[in-house]
Amino acid sequence: MKLVTAIIKPFKLDDAREALSEIGVQGMTVTETKGFGRQKGHTELYRGAEYVVDFLPKIKLEVAVSDDKVEEVVSSITKAAGTGKIGDGKIFVSILEQVVRIRTGESGDEAL
């Protein structure tokens, strides 16, 4: 089992969500966050004083998937959330040790 974590542009959330629904992903968790990679922030002026806003609003999308679905999920998010412009984000795939459904107590692949 893998945890796919995608940092994407906020307005791409709906597209990513729809794309994942289409390939059968049934659940996800979304966090509002801020970050930057190589995308530069911008300098702003507040009452004459300059300040730098490096951190840009992003959405962190997390999906727990079975090993055989990982590639499909990654390419689906990449296509849906990409704009071709800098700041599109990144996807991290990490190993999930265990998954449990709280209501039923199911674990492993059944809980995905």
Place this chain on the structure above:
Amino acid sequence: MENNIFELQYAMDTFYFLVCGALVMWMAAGFAMLEAGLVRSKNTTEILTKNVALFAIASTMYMVCGYDFMYGGGMFLSGVETVGNLDVAAALAASAENGFDGDSVYSGASDFFFQVVFVATAMSIVSGAVAERMKLWAFLAFAVVMTGLIYPLEGGWTWGGNAVFGLYELNYSDYAGSGIVHLAGAAAALAGVIILGPRKGKYTKDGKVRAIPGANLPLATLGTFILWMGWFGFNGGSTLKLGGIAVANEVAYVFLNTNAAAAGGLIAALIVARLMFGKADLTMALNGALAGLVAITAEPADPTALQATLIGAAGGALVVFSIITMDKLKIDDPVGAISVHGVVGIWGIFAVLITDADATFSGQLIGMLTIFFWVFTASLITWIVIKAIMGVRVSEDEEMEGVDISECGQEAYPEFTASSGMSTN
């Protein structure tokens, strides 16, 4: 001794204008909060900037030339008596002659003050409809034209008593401005929204309407209550006089009916929304209260309290259907301004016929059409010219990022800056 009473009458009517004008000024805060609450947080600073700036522009342009176009007050208020050149004896004589239930007698400056806040109200209607995707300076450029020319001309044909371009006179009854202020603002907004286009992502390719929820419903509610209270000045002050038994009673009834109509509008909108959507929609209820207020604005004195409530309720029900229809027509209006002020403004104009025996259907119709077509056409031309010179819409990237960044360089809720905690001095 007698002169004291005539002086007091002048002072009373002047005072009344000033207090009511201050209440209507307070509506600017109401609009600002309502709109700030119904847009997304990334567009909040920009809409607040639009609201404060348009008020200042209206105050200035109306002083420069608008008041002259509308009432002949002289450019830069040259026709208004100042502290230095007031003819007290003449004012005293006018007050004595007109008696307590005759014409209003008051300071010319107080008349300007009362009128100018109405201009700002009309202009403010536009800012909500074009929110989240218009260039700030394009909007402000439009404000200069609307407050300096477009509104004053139609205000002159109605309240000012001038013939329309010297061609025909209007026989149009509009106590506080359902048409003159509210429909006018909505017509300008409609022209703007047509030129501007809807927000990106609002209408999908397969014809669905996407919700774009507002960021702060407490602010939207606060704004509505502020507008409700300010409206007592808007309608109440339009009685134009206070010193006298009959007219004081009229003022009291105007306040009473204004409140009743708002209440009726809110209840109707809440119920209609509940029936149509299954839940109580706060934003529809807020729009409903405002619709009720707009509906009664053309005639708040003559109806009974029950009639006022029902007139308001009709406005509240109408506004819900109008908002949904606007979206079906792909006219994107983030705050429902065109529905509240335009569609219900038209209802308000004709609701006059229910209680006012002197008003005529044709008088109201011709007045309504004159106002609408003048303001809509003049606005459309102005928007097109502004679009040609500087463009009216921000770029797609700017719209995604939020107009707070692109137009103002200041976020409304800016934590997470790199230099916070590290002072730059």
